[in-house]
Amino acid sequence: MRKKRVLLLSEGFGSGHTQAAYALAVGLRSLDPHIQTRVIELGNFLNPVIGPLIVSAYRRTVTKQPKLLGTLYRRQYKKSLNRFTQLALHRLFYKHTEQVIAQLKPDLIVCTHPVxxxxVARLKRLGLNVPLYTLITDYDAHGTWTSSEVTKYLVSTVEVKNKLTERGTSASRIQVTGIPVHPNFWQTYDRSELQAQFDLKALPTVLIMGGGWGIMYSDDLLSYMTRYRDSVQLIYCVGNNDKVREKMLADPNYQHPNIKVLGFTKEINKLMDLSDLLITKPGGMTCTEGLSKGIPMLFYEPIPGQEEVNCEYFVASGFGEMLESTETIDKWFKIIQEPYTSVQHRMDLMNKRNQQYNPMECSRAVLQLMQ
Incomplete structure (x- = not known):
């Protein structure tokens, strides 16, 4: 019997969309080894020269003009991509998508990015006969995700489902599944063994992340945290931002045995396990990974638009707090130095997580829908 094939399409605008696609793929294969999955960042795959340039331009805009992105996000908030825009995207960058689909012959397509x-929605209007599932990878429902050709929406929360229904999407086409995370984030590790692996001490530990593109070195609050370096261990994850890592390593503020400055790593799940507090930009994927670990979170510099909504959701749900001043740092760095209070708070978050989230729910839902 031919194995079922699932094609997962994403884009490289930030790392969360593609991470969600890989997490769903791994989850599907763990539930049913007879399923074949393929994850493709479609723009980069079809345009290996132009695609990375577009992503780089977007990254510069995020860094230099975040308010512009926020303005565009709000202006288009309730609007799906019109047919002219879809046609332009298809003709300019995605004209070979139909051939890719024809070659791979998927039984199902899952998209984790609006583009x-x-x-694919346009191809379905033109006759493509493959179910299209849309996995919304944030805690908001921007209009660019929506299309009448979508077979099923997989969404993070009831609130996102309600936003879609308010715009006319039938509730029967929406399933609340949560955003999938890699199974590694559902495993727990021995803390002392992790401390030995990463050459860390048995001290209260803070993990500071800047999303898929790393920390911005200019943030004064990130530097302020180094004042606690004698009593609190600090792990700065700068991602692929090698220039920032070099600057931080050359800065006397960060030259201390209790401070680690890491580049890109695939072991964030372990770093979250050995940490008592996560300080991060509120990307949908990072927040969901933090949720899966039950780690308290502080959010800084959300990109105007979806990251602001992500932040609002997790603060309202009690999983995090906005990092607005040095007073917030002082408050939380004091909490994690009080062992009973810190452990109790994390236990409370784990209990809340168990009530609200199951990391395999999205994979199970897709598997059931395929049957």
């Missing part, structure tokens, strides 16, 4: 979602 490939719009491209």
């Amino acid at each position: 490939p979602n719009a491209v």
